[in-house]
Amino acid sequence: MLQPNRYWQTSMQASSLSQADLLNHLIDEAEAIVIGIGAGMSAATGFTYIGKRFTDAFPDFIEKYGLLDMLQASLFQFEDTQEYWAFQSRFCLLNFFDQPVGQAYVDLKDMLEGKDYHIITTNADNAFYAAEFDMDKVFRIQGEYGLLQCSQRCHQQTYQNEALIREMVEKQSDMKIPRDLIPYCPKCGATLEVNKRDDKGMVEDGHFYEQKERYEQFLKENEDKKILFLEIGVGHTTPQYIKHPFQQMTEKNEKALFVTMNQKEYFTPRNIRPRTVRIDEDIEEVLHLANNK
Numbered sequence: 384m385l386q387p388n389r390y391w392q393t394s395m396q397a398s399s400l401s402q403a404d405l406l407n408h409l410i411d412e413a414e415a416i417v418i419g420i421g422a423g424m425s426a427a428t429g430f431t432y433i434g435k436r437f438t439d440a441f442p443d444f445i446e447k448y449g450l451l452d453m454l455q456a457s458l459f460q461f462e463d464t465q466e467y468w469a470f471q472s473r474f475c476l477l478n479f480f481d482q483p484v485g486q487a488y489v490d491l492k493d494m495l496e497g498k499d500y501h502i503i504t505t506n507a508d509n510a511f512y513a514a515e516f517d518m519d520k521v522f523r524i525q526g527e528y529g530l531l532q533c534s535q536r537c538h539q540q541t542y543q544n545e546a547l548i549r550e551m552v553e554k555q556s557d558m559k560i561p562r563d564l565i566p567y568c569p570k571c572g573a574t575l576e577v578n579k580r581d582d583k584g585m586v587e588d589g590h591f592y593e594q595k596e597r598y599e600q601f602l603k604e605n606e607d608k609k610i611l612f613l614e615i616g617v618g619h620t621t622p623q624y625i626k627h628p629f630q631q632m633t634e635k636n637e638k639a640l641f642v643t644m645n646q647k648e649y650f651t652p653r654n655i656r657p658r659t660v661r662i663d664e665d666i667e668e669v670l671h672l673a674n675n676k
């Protein structure tokens with residue numbers, strides 16, 4: 384699988400290393416690290432969108448609509464706004480406000496201590512906050528479940544109201560929140576919704592652009608360095624945000640190395656295969672072993 388990259392000593396020895404050691408050595412050897420995190424990372428550390436975690440939280444919605452998993456459910460067109468918020472408020476507590484610490488995130492954070500790194504993530508959950516990451520180093524490109532936006536996207540601002548979300552969970556019955564808890568846009572009067580991207584885009588406010596700028600600045604400052612592009616649990620739902628840019632930046636910089644941590648194997652363009660390393664063991668286990676060396 385792995386072919387040597389002459390800039391990376393580790394990649395020459397790779398066949399004799401465990402995957403945890405390999406990851407450790409690569410992180411040590413890199414001059415800069417860009418990490419892309421997808422849904423597979425949260426799933427690997429317990430925040431799955433299928434199974435018991437889903438069926439325990441939404442038995443009524445599953446019975447009524449035959450929903451298969453939490454991602455499908457979160458994008459479902461509910462019959463009205465009261466039902467939308469009955470679902471979304473429970474979803475927001477589970478995946479944001481009440482989300483516990485994920486061990487894989489803690490291990491990753493510890494491993495990056497003292498390194499020059501930046502993170503981009505398509506995850507909108509609370510895992511980075513819960514693990515106490517330096518949020519100036521994290522770009523959340525797909526929004527945050529803890530924020531609200533105008534459903535008509537009439538202006539570029541997001542809102543936060545944890546108390547309201549909790550009240551929606553407490554006071555809902557028969558899969559509806561009380562009508563008087565529906566949040567409305569202060570500018571146009573349309574209903575508010577959860578800050579996330581769909582086929583019409585999403586609200587990108589000043590906070591979003593600050594994150595974007597810091598990320599782009601990091602890429603620019605390190606574009607000629609021996610840089611490690613490490614993607615963790617990134618699938619093929621939205622390859623335009625992490626997978627494809629990482630592969631393109633690896634192609635442009637001959638000193639760069641592309642590392643993909645995923646149990647599934649995805650297509651890698653032929654011209655970067657010699658500079659690609661695949662780690663296919665369990666994400667949480669590899670990170671934990673690597674951090675405890």
Ligand SMILES: [Zn+2]
Pocket residue numbers: 533534535536537538568569570571572573
């Ligand atoms: Zn509006």
